[in-house]
Each structure stands twice: as C-alpha cells, then as structure tokens.
Amino acid sequence: MKILTVENLSRAFGGIKANEDISFEVEKGKVLGVIGPNGAGKSTLFDLITGYTKPDNGKILFENKNIFGLKPDKISGLGVGRTFQKLKPFADQTLLENVMIGAFVKENNIKKARNDALEIIEFVDLIEKRHHFARELSTGQRKRLEMARAMAIKPKLLLMDEVTGGVDQKTIPGLVELIKKMRNLGVTIITIEHNINIIMEISDSILALDQGKKIAFGSPKEIQNNKKVIDAYLGTVDDA
Numbered sequence: 001m002k003i004l005t006v007e008n009l010s011r012a013f014g015g016i017k018a019n020e021d022i023s024f025e026v027e028k029g030k031v032l033g034v035i036g037p038n039g040a041g042k043s044t045l046f047d048l049i050t051g052y053t054k055p056d057n058g059k060i061l062f063e064n065k066n067i068f069g070l071k072p073d074k075i076s077g078l079g080v081g082r083t084f085q086k087l088k089p090f091a092d093q094t095l096l097e098n099v100m101i102g103a104f105v106k107e108n109n110i111k112k113a114r115n116d117a118l119e120i121i122e123f124v125d126l127i128e129k130r131h132h133f134a135r136e137l138s139t140g141q142r143k144r145l146e147m148a149r150a151m152a153i154k155p156k157l158l159l160m161d162e163v164t165g166g167v168d169q170k171t172i173p174g175l176v177e178l179i180k181k182m183r184n185l186g187v188t189i190i191t192i193e194h195n196i197n198i199i200m201e202i203s204d205s206i207l208a209l210d211q212g213k214k215i216a217f218g219s220p221k222e223i224q225n226n227k228k229v230i231d232a233y234l235g236t237v238d239d240a
C-alpha cells in the first residue's frame, strides 16, 4: 500500500529550479533513501512535502489525502514528522521540554505529553539526559533529540534530513541503529543521507536527485549500477 505519492512536484527560487517535476511513491512501512550532490534539491523536497515551503506545481498525496500546500502544523497533525538538516532545538530548554513540544501536537494533557515524551527519550537512549539543557548536549545527542522530537508527534511517515551528517565516525553506527529501530516500529521513513554505505544498508528503495531533477528511482542494487547516478554522484563519493 502506498503511504505517499508525489507527482510532478516543482518549486523554483527565482531562476533556480530547486525541484522540477519530481515523481515517486513510498510504500507503507518501507524506507526510502534520498541521495544526490549538494544543492540537488533534497531538503527542498522535504520542505515541500512537510509544508515549510509552498510548492509551485504538482500533487502530494499522504494516505490518499491531498496535502499539497497545507501548512506545516496541519501536515504534522496528519502524521508526517520530520527532522531538520540544520538542528534548531530550543537551546535553553531541557531535552524533556524540547520533546514535549513535539508531544503536544498529539496530546493536550500535560501529564500525558510528559509521559509520552519520557517514553520516547528512553527509546532514543537519552533518559539520563532528560533534564539537561539542549545546549549542553553533544551533536550526536542533539541528533537524537531531533529524532525524539519528530517521533513525539507519533508519525506514520517520518522524513529525516542527514541524521548522520556532521557527527564524528564513532557516533554514526548508533544513529543508524536508531533509524532501524524506528523502522521496526512500523514507521515509514524517508531519509536523506550522504553516506552511500548507510543508504544501501537501510533503504528498500532509493530516489536520486541532481540539479532539482529525479535522475533515478529503484532498489539499492539498481541505483548502485545506474550510470546517471554514478556520473552525477557515486563517482565522486569516496567509498572506502
């Protein structure tokens, strides 16, 4: 069953076609990996799907409901969560408070929102840090905060923008495990990821973008052997 259908999605910024005629589908319960060089339009695609940027044209169906052009709070309320490439936690709020902000999307009762948030903080393995201010957390821990905040809205579909970006090597495996744990809960995931080994490992299918256009969509194996993808992207990646 399809959870998300995107058809001919387009958005330009002045003369830059950040997304041009992007079409793809995501099966419920699966992981879609999104790859492409810097400036390919990956984050813009997330902004369009989640309502942070208004699309110019196209169609976006979430669970067969048209979400094209809806505001971010409406879209998250329907069960589409996201993390941001540029982390922006409330630095002077605690981890627990940050995650509770997410929980309030689905839960008005403060006590219940707090309990939900604590459960999710436990899930991302940061329970002992719950009363620490966000600014006191390491980058890896702030990535987990971001994932917890996104999970707190109880998403059916979760879009994650470069979870492993900007963290040191030894922090990466734990974050990858966490993505897998989320998938195992049945959450459908779309993840933007520059590390090609990780994307191959966790994705059921992969969407490759370049200069705002879809250049390929297929299984990890198909993508790995796709000439356009190799020329635009994989050829430049140090695979060691």
Ligand SMILES: Nc1ncnc2c1ncn2[C@@H]1O[C@H](COP(=O)(O)OP(=O)(O)OP(=O)(O)O)[C@@H](O)[C@H]1O
Binding pocket: 013, 016, 017, 018, 036, 037, 038, 039, 040, 041, 042, 043, 044, 045, 085
């Ligand atoms: N708000 C904006 N205003 C103007 N141009 C924008 C805006 N957002 C994105 N762009 C442009 O759209 C293009 C796609 O950017 P986007 O951030 O989506 O790329 P990306 O694939 O996420 O890149 P990266 O791997 O570096 O994160 C770029 O040329 C970028 O400069």
Ligand SMILES: [Mg+2]
Binding pocket: 042, 043, 044, 085
């Ligand atoms: Mg980006």
